Amino acid sequence: MPDIFDKHLPSLARDMTGEGPRPFYRAMASGDGEALVEGVRVVMTACNDYLGLSGDPRVTAAAAKALDLYGASCSGSRLVCGTLPEHEELESRLAAFLGCDEAIVTTTGFQANLALTPLFGAADLVFSDMANHASLVDAIRLGAAGKRLYRHSDMEHLAAELSQADPGAGKAIVTDGLFSMEGDLCRLPELHALARRHGARLIVDGAHDIGLLGAGGRGVAEHFGLPEAVDLRTGTLSKCFGSIGGVLAGPADVIGYLRYTARPVIFSASMPPAALAAALAALEIIQAEPERRTRAFELAALLNEGLRELGFDTGESATPIVPVHIGDAGLCGRMWQEVLDEGVFTHAVVAPAVPHGQALIRLSLQATHTEEHLDRILDAFAAAGRRLGMIPGPAHAPGGAGASSGRTRTGTQAGAVAPRPSIGAQRGALGKQEVSVR
Template sequence: MDHLQWMRGELDRLAAAGQARALTESARARREGWIIRNGRSMLNLASNHYLGLHHEVNEDVMSRWNDYADRIRAESGSGAVGSEAGKSGEPGGSPIRTGATASRLIVGGDPILGSFEREFAAYKGTEACLIFGSGYMANIGIISALAGRNDLVFSDKYNHASIVDGAILSRAKVFRYRNRDMNHLEQLLRKADPAKRKLVVTDSVFSMDGSIAPLRELVELKERYGAMLMVDEAHSGGVFGLRGEGLAGELGLTQRIDVHMGTFSKAYGCYGAYASGPALVIDYLINKARSLIYSTALPPMLVYAIRDQWNIIRTEGWRRDALLRKADWLRGELRSAGFDTGDSECHIVPVIVGDNERSLVFGSKLQEAGIAAVPIRPPTVPEGSARIRLTPMATHRDDDLRMALDIIVSIGLELGVI
């Protein structure tokens, strides 16, 4: 194994720099907003399940899935439906299949997948929609399909790693503009060869900062310079908009954005991702997005789960109201106590600590006190800006958040952060 020892050297280097990482296990606790981690009950301030929808599948949910499966099969003329079909052994009898078995371009897709794509496109206010296996797969597939070796990609410096990797895989020339700096972006666009294809990509909500992209200005710039605009709604989907459509929908910019991407693994509390936009764009992605073409489709039972969560999101607006109210309160209290919460303006609230080692100590003390909130360190965030990323949920009890605030303030004083 001597030929692998370079790995040990790199792991030792990461540990010395305070950048080593390890997997942990957790399970949902009985009390809402809590998890069991390392055998202990902890208040969960670390997840992306902003609306509190990461519930366990129960009999009511399964019943809704079965009813919907029966209706879809009846409409599609696919033969026997429901539990009776399962008993009879007829083809396609099981109402919920656990696997898709191959790419949609090989074996086709379960009727629920195409049906949900049409429904979701209408919800987003776009002509068409395409479901991907995950947000990472969506971003690398979309970006590398829309831009190639002779093209230009303009990416916000704080964009998610999946956007960064998608731009690299595209083989296009990549320009990273300063976070939310529209003057810098315009300088880059102005200097660009007008004959080249140009793609501007941004997160709508930056996941480590809780800051919001200037979508109106981005739309104006892309139209002025003839560029395409792709917006990643991963952390704004379900949270913004009258029915949770996302930030672009809330601002009335849907039709002026070329590609909307988002995930079902954050506020939706499930898994998977989507691209939505003009039918021409979606048809192009079906033919060019390699992460779609060469990947097995989402299992039908997972699509049922996504659709069920989506129905809750678009009808239970109280969850969005509660989430943003709780986040506003927490951010205001932290700032009043002297913490640096950066440019946060929504439901993601960072506590910027600075150096890696102190952030690790801060995170360790939080977990000892029963708070699940982990340190975020470079390269995920810029050097010198290690932080504790706090994410309240709509279903957190106010008393629990007050308890967490007291603990955070106490540790902050102890470590000299405030």
């Protein structure tokens, strides 16, 4: 008789839980652009704390005060006994910040997207970018609507799918604002035009762009100068806001409907007090200190330039998410380990997060990173890439913070490698080039 527990890890997961590279589930403590990973201090480039607010003293003090006042948990759902005055304050301030009628907060960003499910009825069609986050994918699966996938940012493909759709169906186009793996932006002007032409609603997940993009940090709609283009926004408070939680913001009638129909809202314990207070404090800083956004983009431009000069492919990213395209998943795992041995912790991205054969190393920069951190990152990629034959130049022994895996290297190949210019020198070479978070 079959046993429902008789399941096996995918082969890649098995490979990465044995003696080889172990990019996943590593215990660590991080802050200010660095981390302590199993006793070794490294540069942290896998964290999404883009503005460096999770450890900001103003944010942590607010969280500590709320913890003392309310305790660790509300111990109930928003519907019953889990609503604090701070929930209502955060919702009101986020709605005003995003230029929406109303907002509702959820306990996680993933839940914010799952809360969309009641909107996707049996008579509806949802058009989804193939590169959308897993939480959007799951929200559409859980809904009753028909699903139409379009190739990543392929507006011709989307236009064709919309043209062939039942004109009597309710329609929604669902997309990430800033795609989390490759750091590229959705094509909002074209999406807006297609949505209006075909009578579709446009829903944008701003998990990675709210707080980061736009002059005021309001996300892709502000970045493109199209504040009215997005009909419904979702987002997370675990990235730019340095906390935990999710948000949906949009028309009052839609948010009101979801308050009473979205299962992640009415059947889940509410966002805890400390997280609420941290997000409120972070929102004040996001509005008061735009230089944090400018700093993150400036560092990203320098890192992109340095990696491309070394010979790496960083795709079309123009944001603090910088991908290094590898291709083969096994090679990606080895590259991840080699870079860690040089003292830099990165994010190895393999299927299903990206399509098979499109594995990459993902780096995300924080406003708290320094130019010294960037030098260490580039030196690590130069050394690791040469050892693996991914970029030109002779291999040489690791020169970073030490091998976290405990391995040692011998037999360094002979041959001098011209020293890489420091980030300071690169900054001079880039001159007065403007870095905009428009």
